[in-house]
Amino acid sequence: MNSHTEQIRAEARRLLESGEVSVVIGYAPGSTPARATPVFVRKPEDAERLFWSPACASNLALYVREQAARGKVAVVAKGCDARSIVTLIQEKQLRREDVHVIGVACSGVVDAGRLASAGVDEGKLKSLEAGGGALVADCGDGPAELQREAVLKRACLFCDTPVPPLWDVVVGEAAAPSPARDGVLPEDLDARREFWAEQFAKCVRCYACRQVCPACYCSECFTDRLPVGWVSKRIAGPENWMYHTTRAFHMAGRCVGCGECERVCPAGIPIQTLMRRMAEEVDGLFGYRAGMDPDAEPVLATYRDDDDGPAG
Amino acid sequence: MDRLLPKAALKDWLEWASARYHLLGPVESEDGSRAFAPLSQDRLPVLDNRRSCLPPKEAVLPSCETLFTFDPGDGEPRLLPAGGEFAPTLMLGMKPCDVRSLEVLDRVFLDGRFQDPYYAARRGSLVTVAYVCESKRWSCFCSSVGDPVEWSLAADVALTDVGDGYLASANTSAGEELLGCPAFREPSADDLARRDVVWNALREAAEPFDPEAVAAAVDWEEPAWDAVAEKCIGCGVCSFLCPTCTCFDIQDETIGGGRVERFRVRDTCQFCDFTKMGHGHNPRPSRRERVRQRISHKFKYIVRQCGICGCVGCGRCVELCPVNADLRGVLSEIVKENGCESISA
Amino acid sequence: MADTQEYSGTALTEAQSSSGDWEPRILGILCNWCSYAGADLAGSARLLHPPNVRIIRVPCSGRVDPQFVLKGFMRGFDGVLVSGCHPGDCHYAKGNYYARRRLTLLTRFLETMGIPRERFQFQWVSASEGARWAESVREMTERIRKLGPFQGVGRPVPLLIPVAATRDEPRELEVKAQ
Numbered sequence: 001m002n003s004h005t006e007q008i009r010a011e012a013r014r015l016l017e018s019g020e021v022s023v024v025i026g027y028a029p030g031s032t033p034a035r036a037t038p039v040f041v042r043k044p045e046d047a048e049r050l051f052w053s054p055a056c057a058s059n060l061a062l063y064v065r066e067q068a069a070r071g072k073v074a075v076v077a078k079g080c081d082a083r084s085i086v087t088l089i090q091e092k093q094l095r096r097e098d099v100h101v102i103g104v105a106c107s108g109v110v111d112a113g114r115l116a117s118a119g120v121d122e123g124k125l126k127s128l129e130a131g132g133g134a135l136v137a138d139c140g141d142g143p144a145e146l147q148r149e150a151v152l153k154r155a156c157l158f159c160d161t162p163v164p165p166l167w168d169v170v171v172g173e174a175a176a177p178s179p180a181r182d183g184v185l186p187e188d189l190d191a192r193r194e195f196w197a198e199q200f201a202k203c204v205r206c207y208a209c210r211q212v213c214p215a216c217y218c219s220e221c222f223t224d225r226l227p228v229g230w231v232s233k234r235i236a237g238p239e240n241w242m243y244h245t246t247r248a249f250h251m252a253g254r255c256v257g258c259g260e261c262e263r264v265c266p267a268g269i270p271i272q273t274l275m276r277r278m279a280e281e282v283d284g285l286f287g288y289r290a291g292m293d294p295d296a297e298p299v300l301a302t303y304r305d306d307d308d309g310p311a312g
Numbered sequence: 313m314d315r316l317l318p319k320a321a322l323k324d325w326l327e328w329a330s331a332r333y334h335l336l337g338p339v340e341s342e343d344g345s346r347a348f349a350p351l352s353q354d355r356l357p358v359l360d361n362r363r364s365c366l367p368p369k370e371a372v373l374p375s376c377e378t379l380f381t382f383d384p385g386d387g388e389p390r391l392l393p394a395g396g397e398f399a400p401t402l403m404l405g406m407k408p409c410d411v412r413s414l415e416v417l418d419r420v421f422l423d424g425r426f427q428d429p430y431y432a433a434r435r436g437s438l439v440t441v442a443y444v445c446e447s448k449r450w451s452c453f454c455s456s457v458g459d460p461v462e463w464s465l466a467a468d469v470a471l472t473d474v475g476d477g478y479l480a481s482a483n484t485s486a487g488e489e490l491l492g493c494p495a496f497r498e499p500s501a502d503d504l505a506r507r508d509v510v511w512n513a514l515r516e517a518a519e520p521f522d523p524e525a526v527a528a529a530v531d532w533e534e535p536a537w538d539a540v541a542e543k544c545i546g547c548g549v550c551s552f553l554c555p556t557c558t559c560f561d562i563q564d565e566t567i568g569g570g571r572v573e574r575f576r577v578r579d580t581c582q583f584c585d586f587t588k589m590g591h592g593h594n595p596r597p598s599r600r601e602r603v604r605q606r607i608s609h610k611f612k613y614i615v616r617q618c619g620i621c622g623c624v625g626c627g628r629c630v631e632l633c634p635v636n637a638d639l640r641g642v643l644s645e646i647v648k649e650n651g652c653e654s655i656s657a
Numbered sequence: 658m659a660d661t662q663e664y665s666g667t668a669l670t671e672a673q674s675s676s677g678d679w680e681p682r683i684l685g686i687l688c689n690w691c692s693y694a695g696a697d698l699a700g701s702a703r704l705l706h707p708p709n710v711r712i713i714r715v716p717c718s719g720r721v722d723p724q725f726v727l728k729g730f731m732r733g734f735d736g737v738l739v740s741g742c743h744p745g746d747c748h749y750a751k752g753n754y755y756a757r758r759r760l761t762l763l764t765r766f767l768e769t770m771g772i773p774r775e776r777f778q779f780q781w782v783s784a785s786e787g788a789r790w791a792e793s794v795r796e797m798t799e800r801i802r803k804l805g806p807f808q809g810v811g812r813p814v815p816l817l818i819p820v821a822a823t824r825d826e827p828r829e830l831e832v833k834a835q
Contacts, residue, residue, distance in 0.1 A: 030636040032450060037636040038543040058635060062545065097567050113631075116362070117344035123450030185769070193771025197812040204366070204375060204578070206548035212634050222724070224585055226563075230724060233563050235376040237811020242731045245770060249723045252762060255796075264367055264634035266549055268343045277769040281762055300762075303754035308761050310780050311742065336817055348817060371817040399821040434818050 002129070003054035004104060007171045008076055011102050013045040015074050022071035025060050026050040028155045033128040033137075034120075038063065041050035050076070051238045052171070053128045057109040057153055061214040065093050075099040078109070079174075080155070080258035082164030084214040084292025087254055090291075090298055103167030105174035107133055108148060108156035118150035118188045133175050145219040149180075155259020155272045157181060165292050184273045196241065198275075202267040203240040205233075209261035209271055210247060214256045216262060222246060248274050253282045256291040286290055313482040315473070315496035316503050322478070326404075328493040333402035333439060335367075336371060338364050344503060348403065348640045351627075359404045361452075363443040363626060367555035368410045369417060371403060372434040375552075379430065379562070380571040383440045395431075398437035402490075405443045408460035408514070409452075409626035411467045413555030414440065419618040420558050439486050444469035446510055451627030453640055455517045458621065475507040521549070523611065526643050529650040530612045534604070536645045541599040543635045544582075550629040551580035551606065556622050581605050606641065664756045681801035684729040685710040688718045690748035691783045692740035698787030699794075707798040707820040710738060718742065719752025723763045726752075726777060736801040738793075743781040745822050755780075771810035775800055776807065 014025040026041035036055040038061075040048055060075050061084035065072045077085060082101055088094040107130060115122050124139040130275045135146040139309045149157060158181075162174035185285060186192050207223070210216045231242045262272040282288055284294045285308060288299040317325055326335060330351075337357030339349045346364040348371065349625040351357055378394035414435070418469040421431040427531050445452075454460040465471040468487035471478040551557040561579040566572050577587060582603075587596045589649055595603050614622040623639075687693040693714050699706060715721060719739025729737045739760055747753040760779045769778055778797050782790050 031630065031638045031641075035636045037638075040542050063543075116810050128488070132811070151707070167662045189773050191769065191771070193810070194807065194812075196770055197810065201812045201814050204548075204552050206552045206580075207583070208545075208547035208549045208634055211545040211547035230728065232565055233561055233579075234565065234816075235577055237813060238731050238809070239811070241770075241810040242727060245727050245766075246724050249727070249763070249766065252766075260634070264549070264632075266553055266632050268345050268365075278766055281765040281769070284424060285762060285765070286758070300755070300758055303751070303758050305744075305754075307754070309757040334819060349818075374816050376814070377816075397821045399819050401818045437818060 002052065004171050005050070008050050008052055008102060008104070009047045011169055011171075012041055012050055012074065013044045015100060016041070016044040016047065020072065021074040023067055023073040024076075024102075025063050025067060026102070027056040027060075029053075030055060032112070032122050033125045034110050034115055034122055037091050040067070044246065044257050045173060050142070052076070052104060054108065054128055054135055055108050055112070056104075057111065057260070057263060059084055059212070059214055059260045061088065064099055064214075065217055066089065068094055068098040072098050072100065074102055076102045076104060077164055077167070078106040078258075079105050079161035080163050080256050081126075081214075082089040082166045083161060083256035084258065086105065086258060086291040086294045087215055088217075089294040091254075091264075092295060099165065101167045103164035103170035105163045105170060105172040106151040106272055107162060108135075108159065110135070110151050111153040113263070114151050118147065119150065120146065147218070149214065153259045153263050154270070155257055155262060155276075158257065158272075158276060162238055166294065175200070182273050182276055184270050185277065193278065197237060198243060198267045200240040201237050203235075203244070204267055205235050205240065206266060207268065208264040210265045212260045213251075213255075215256075216247075217249060222250075228245075244269075244274065248278050250276055253286075254277050254290050257280055313488050314490060314498040314499050314504065315480045315482075315491045316328075316474075316477045317480055317496050318477045321495040322493045323353070323356065325493050327353065328495065329402055329490065330423070330603055331577055332400065333475065334399045335402050337404040338362075341643075346368045348405075348473065351404070359443045359471070359478075361407070361447055361449060363407060363409075363449075363536040365553065365628075367413060367553065367626070368406055369413060369555055372417065372422075372431055372438060373558060373560075377430060377576050378577055379574045381512070381567075381574075384570040389475065398434055398643070399564055402439045402441060404441040406440055406461040406467060407441060407445055407626070409454045409624040410555060411440060411442045412454075412458065412460075412463040412624045413626070414438075414626065415463075415466060416556040416614075416618075416620055416622060417532050417558065418615075419436065419620050422492060423618065439490070440467040440469075441487075441490070443472040443512060444472045444510060446473050447513065449627060449631075450548075451630040452625060453517075453627060453630075454625035455515055457523050457623050457625040460514050461511045468619060472507045472510050472623050474510070477503065479503050479507045523623075525647055526552055527612045527615050527621075530608050531646070531650065532604070534646055536605045536642055536649065537600050540637050540642055541603045542597050544603055545641045546582055546584060546599055546602070547634060547635065548578075549632050550583055552578055553628045553632055555624060555628070556610075558596055571626075583608075594632070607639070611643070667806060669687050680804075681731075681735045681798055682796060683711045683738055683801060684726075684734040685709045685712040685715055685740065686718075686725055687712055687739075688720075688753075689716050689739040689744065690826045691742035691781075692718075692790070694784035695740075695782045695786045697782065699791040700787075702787050704791040706735050706788055706794045709798045709801075710794050717747065717749050717752035718756035718760075719747070719749065720756075720759065721756055723759060723766075724802055725761075726763060726767075729771060730776075730807065733807065734811060735804075735807040737795055738778045738780070740780050740782045740790075740793075740810075741785055746779045746783060765815070770810075771802070772807075774805060 016022045024041040027036040031038045034055050039049050059081045061081045126138045128137050136143045137146050158179045160177045160179045164282045286299050321385045336348050337351045338346045340358050346362050383390045415625050422430040444464045467482050468484045469479045482491050512629045521545035559579045560576045588594045610622040726737045743752045764774050
C-alpha cells in the first residue's frame with residue numbers, strides 16, 4: 001500500500017470520526033488495476049475502502065454539488081478536480097466552507113481504454129503503480145515501465161496544474177509540469193472543417209461527455225429543450241456538430257481540462273482538443289484560466305472597457 | 313456441414329461472396345478501435361476476440377432511421393415510406409454474443425402479434441457468419457449467461473480458428489450455399505479436434521453465474537440500487553452500446569418545402585427525461601429508479617415477456633462505463649443479499 | 658434519404674438548386690435600437706444594397722447567444738452577420754460589452770472549427786448610420802460571393818445495410834398482425 005493511500009485513509013477516518021463531514025468522496029479499486037471507481041464513505045471503518053493509484057481517473061468534483069446540499073463533504077481531488085471545485089464556488093453552486101478538499105499532487109492518470117493500443121493486456125494486469133515520475137505495470141512477467149504518452153489520459157499530457165490550487169490538506173508532491181502541445185488539429189481551415197465533420201460523424205449522442213463533466217450541471221440542458229429545437233434528437237453529422245460546438249461554448253472559461261469527456265467517449269472523439277482550443281482562446285483574449293481563483297469573476301459574466309472588439 | 317478455409321484463402325472467399333452479398337465485417341480504424349463496416353479487397357476484416365465498439369444492432373436497428381416522409385405536394389399530399397428493398401448483406405465476424413443479440417432483438421421486434429416492418433426488412437436481408445472467439449477478454453461473461461458455442465451455431469456459418477485455417481460449420485441452407493465456394497476444402501480429423509478444444513475453452517464460465525438465480529433475486533427494494541445510483545452519472549453508454557438495448561424515440565421534423573420527416577432515433581431509459589410525462593410528472597425521478605429499471609428489465613422482465621435473458625455477456629458496459637460500475641459486481645451483490653449461496657449454476 | 662441517416666439537404670440548399678445560380682445567403686442578427694434602425698434608414702434613404710442578408714431582430718446584441726451563429730452555419734447559411742450599438746451607446750447600457758467578449762471569442766472559435774473569420778462579421782452600426790449599413794452589406798455579400806458557398810458542417814453517416822431499390826409510389830405500410 002502506498003503512502004498516498006495511507007494518508008487519504010487517515011484523513012478520511014479523522015474527518016468522519018470527528019463528524020466534520022458527512023461523507024468522503026474518494027476512489028476504490030476497480031475491476032482491474034487500471035481502473036478505479038468512485039466510493040462514498042460515511043463510516044470511519046469504511047475508510048479502508050479508499051485508495052490512490054494512477055488508475056484514479058474520474059473527476060470526483062462531479063458529485064460534490066449534489067452531496068454538499070446535504071451537509072459538508074470531503075473529496076479526494078487531483079489538480080484538475082480541484083479546479084472544477086473552484087469553478088463551482090465561483091458560480092455559487094457550492095460554498096467553500098461546505099467542502100473539505102483532500103488534494104493529491106498527481107503526475108497523470110491512466111486511460112484504461114488506451115492500454116490495448118499500447119500493447120498492455122488489461123486482463124493480465126496484476127499491478128499498476130507510479131513512482132519517481134514513472135508508470136510501472138506488471139502483467140505477470142514482472143514490472144515493466146509504461147510509456148506515459150501511450151497510456152495516460154491524453155489531457156494529462158497537456159496538464160499544467162499537477163498540484164491542486166485549492167486544498168485543505170494535500171498529499172504527495174508532483175514534478176514540475178512540461179505540458180505537450182496537442183498536434184491533432186490540422187492547420188488548414190478546410191482540413192479542420194473536414195476533420196471535425198469526420199469526428200462528429202462518429203458521435204452516438206450518448207451524452208457521456210456532458211454527464212461526466214462537473215461543469216455541466218444545468219437541470220435542463222439545451223439539448224433537452226425540444227420545443228425550442230436548438231438541436232434535434234436526430235443523430236446525424238450536422239446535429240452532432242451543433243451539440244459539441246454549443247457545449248464547447250458553454251464551457252468557455254469553465255473547462256478545466258480534466259479530460260474526462262474524452263476518456264469516457266465510446267467513439268474516441270478528441271473532445272479535449274476542442275475544449276483546449278477554446279481555453280487557449282479565452283486565455284489569449286482575456287488572460288483568464290478556469291478554476292484557479294475562487295474569487296475571480298467568471299470570464300464571460302464580466303467585461304472591460306478596453307476589451308478587443310470591432311473597430312469604431 | 314463442416315469445411316475448412318485456409319487463412320490465405322479468406323480473401324478469395326470474400327471476393328466470391330461479394331458477387332452475391334454486400335459485405336460487412338469488423339475493421340480496425342486508425343485509433344485502434346473496431347467497427348462493423350463495408351468490406352472490400354482493400355479493407356479486410358480482422359477476426360479476433362476484440363469486440364466492435366458499436367454492436368451489430370446498428371445494422372438492423374440503425375441509431376437514426378427515417379420511418380416515412382410527408383410531402384404536401386401541390387394540393388396532393390403523399391406519404392412516402394422510407395427504405396425499400398434492402399441489399400442482401402453478409403455480416404462476417406460476429407462474435408457469439410453478437411449473434412445471440414440478434415436472437416434477443418428478434419424476440420422483441422418479430423415475435424408476438426406485431427412485427428416491426430423496418431426491422432424485419434433489414435433483418436430479412438441479413439446472413440450471418442460468426443467468429444468463435446479463441447479466448448475471452450477480462451470483461452466477457454458470455455459463458456456465464458448462456459452457451460456461446462450454441463449461440464454461434466444459430467448463425468448461418470460459424471468460423472473457428474484452428475491454426476492455419478478456419479473451420480466453418482454451416483447451420484442453415486444459406487450457410488451451406490456460402491460454403492459452396494471453391495476456396496473451401498474438407499477438414500481433417502485434426503482440424504475438428506482443434507475446433508473442439510476452442511469450443512470447450514469458450515464454454516468454461518469465467519465467473520460462475522446463474523442467470524436464473526439472478527432473475528429470481530432481482531427485487532424492487534435492493535440496497536444495490538442506491539449504491540450504483542450514487543456513482544452512476546446517467547449517461548447512455550451502457551444502453552447505446554448494449555447489443556440488446558432497443559429503446560427509441562420517434563420525432564417529427566420539418567425538412568423544408570413543407571415536407572415533414574418522421575424518424576426514430578436511439579434513446580435510453582438512463583436519460584432523466586425518458587419517462588417524463590406531458591404534465592411534468594416523472595415516474596422514474598432519480599437515478600435509483602432508472603438503474604433499477606435497466607437491470608431488472610435486462611435480467612428479469614424480458615425473461616418473463618420474451619422468454620430469453622436480455623444480457624449476452626459481451627462486456628461492453630463493463631469496459632465502457634465511465635465510472636466502472638461493474639454490472640457483474642452489482643449482480644453478485646444482489647444475489648448475495650437475497651441469500652443465495654453462490655451465484656454458480 | 659436512402660443511404661444515409663440525414664435528410665437530403667437543408668431547406669436552403671434545395672431552394673438554391675431549384676434556381677440554378679448560387680446567391681450568397683447571409684443570416685443577419687441586428688439589435689433593435691441601433692442596427693435595425695440603421696438598416697431601416699438605409700431602406701428609406703433608398704441606398705441600394707444587395708438583398709442577400711436575412712435579418713432577425715433582437716432587443717440587444719447582448720441577446721445574441723453564440724448558438725444562434727452556430728445554428729446559422731449548421732443550417733447552411735454562407736455567412737452570418739451580427740450588428741449592434743457602438744460601445745457606450747447600448748440602449749440597455751452594458752449589453753454590447755458582454756456581446757463584444759462573447760462574439761470576439763466566437764470569431765476565433767469558428768476558426769478552430771474550420772470556418773474562416775471572413776464568413777462571420779461582427780460590427781457596430783448606429784441608428785443614424787444607414788450608409789454604413791448599406792456599405793457593410795455590399796462588402797460582406799461580395800466577400801462571401803468570392804469565398805463561394807459554405808460547404809457545411811456535417812458529414813452523412815452511412816447506413817450499414819444499403820437500400821438496393823427505392824419504392825417510388827406511396828403505399829400502405831404493411832404491418833403483419835397475427
